[in-house]
Amino acid sequence: MFQIDNMSRVPIYEQIVNQMEYFVLNGILKEGDKIPSVRHLSMELSINPNTIQKAYYELDKRGIIRSVPGRGCFVTETAKSTLSTKMREQLTDLRELVHTLKLADISKEEILSCIEEVYDEQEQ
Amino acid sequence: MFQIDNMSRVPIYEQIVNQMEYFVLNGILKEGDKIPSVRHLSMELSINPNTIQKAYYELDKRGIIRSVPGRGCFVTETAKSTLSTKMREQLTDLRELVHTLKLADISKEEILSCIEEVYDEQEQ
DNA sequence: TTAAGTGTACTATTTAGGGTAGTACAGTAA
């Protein structure tokens, strides 16, 4: 499920956070779902439990999961809508990236067709 | 000219590299232009000379500038075309970002109008 | 020739973040 890139500059705990959010947005994880326990995921990814805990703590703080001592961690009911709102802020990143591409003399048409492609893709 | 964000996770030397490339793409720095000396930029930004040197070394390696001992550093004749080619590879990043926005239920139309805006902007 | 400015090359040191190791405690559920 999770893919960790040890060569990345992005810290492992943040990779886990990002992928968890991606899974929620993508519907792979749904509201109320139980996610892997700290120790279990730690074993599966061969990562120290503290690192997983750090990721889960961050996700809890963001309202994506809820940690229940003794029971486990679960995706909150509001996770997806919270993320959708947050993602909208990435429109700023989009503008910056497109601006850079424009400077590189990449045509508007090329950008637009790129957008069309992504939106016409079927999710598997 | 340069803006350094000390709170950023991106290393200072890499911020300088990025901004130098941006200036070249944007036409603020042109082929043959002399760029600030290591010591001068070091003073201006209150950054250790070694950090500036590291950035310049990287830019030299990428073919964006040429360092000439005793004379200074200059933007190469091929800098802009080199960067344009490299920027084209960022179309992959664009796809990923758009994919994320799509997952967040942001409409295609909203994305497209965002693109239009950027391309219709006048550069100052 | 001299002086100032240039890039370059070192070594040593500090700092902060990330990650690991190990232990311990309390709650939950079969």
Next chain:
DNA sequence: TTACTGTACTACCCTAAATAGTACACTTAA
């Protein structure tokens, strides 16, 4: 009771980044 869960804590290691300081060779202009 037993095994699982999240949580908390200290200590330690490692790496990259950045700083500090010095030194050398080259170029330019006075």
